[in-house]
Amino acid sequence: MTATKGLEGIVATTSSISSIIDGVLTYRGFDIDDLAENATFEEVAYLLWYGKLPNRSELAQLVKDLNQYAAVPSQVIDQIRTYPKDTNSMAALRTAVSSLALYDEEANDMSPESNLRKAIKLQAQIPTIIAAFARIREGKEPIAPKQSESVAENFLYMLIGKDPDKVAIEALDKALVLHADHELNASTFAARVTVATLSDIYSGVTSAIGALKGPLHGGANEAVMAMLEDIGTFENAESYVNAKLANKEKIMGFGHRVYKNGDPRAKHLQKMSEQLGKITGNMNWYNMSIKIEEIVTGQKGLKPNVDFYSASVYTSLEIPRDLFTPIFAVSRASGWTAHILEQFENNRLIRPRAEYTGLSNQKYTPIDNR
């Protein structure tokens, strides 16, 4: 048995949800470019769960369900009040999502209908949890979700406490479309491994959030912003990045396990970053990002991934840096749950092997003789 480190290139399952073929990302056969230009996040979530785009009444029903489920049990909000104020936001989300299961009477119902309902509930409640956490830690009262046409609008409303403007809603909605699913990425794989034991959907999504938290995965968007803030000005960008590269340090937001010729999502986020910079009158983050891209691509041949321009997009929307990865979770909840439902449909325990590299022929010695 020979190990493949990082399971690179290993095909671990079949799936009909999303594909990455020759650098082209599709959800259910629809090119991400087409969806990013034309679809709303709710349409995309429906597409991932049901395998087809919704008609008007199907979409209206989904929006109704999302609104109906968006409120989070008061016990979960009360628990969030007890979290330390400086808790990592992904750790807070992971804990709160796990505790949602305690207050859902159908948490352990494994019927397909119940699991689909819980997928929609999770999609509806994750934004509410993040907004509540963000307000509570600032000493503010959480804001209850309102009846809304969109997850993006409701999230921004609960976060800032007033109706968000149209530009912000549209930008966030597009970011949610772009992050919704991505084949067998680390967090989706974690979700599938968990539920393949026939554990429940809440356990699967909790595992996924834990995996997304890491800086080599979803956590990279925060790390990009930390880097931009560290650089501070356009003039500093070149020397900062050159020093990092000379030091063999990674530049966050570049490179990808699957895309070697560029992440197809990045160009949409780059465009949004530029547009939002113009609207807000602050092109600093965008200009700095372009300069960094020029250097990293020029020297290393590495292209920006989805996280690189998300950082300046979310900053232009005045979203605090440590909520970037939780927002990724808002979007990817749709993909995670679609994959969990698919795993349940045709389940087999996921249990690979390890190539043993440890000692052998060891003999037990009594503790006093060691």
Ligand code: ACO
């Ligand atoms: N900056 C500088 N060098 C890099 C970077 C980077 N961001 N990414 C890869 N490289 C270099 C590596 O140092 C390595 O060089 P070497 O062969 O001289 O040692 C080579 O490119 C291959 O890189 P690996 O890390 O082995 O590639 P892998 O497929 O394991 O990693 C990963 C992919 C984890 C995304 C990597 O590119 C990385 O760490 N990027 C920065 C973090 C990041 O942006 N993550 C978000 C990914 S997208 C997402 O999850 C949503």
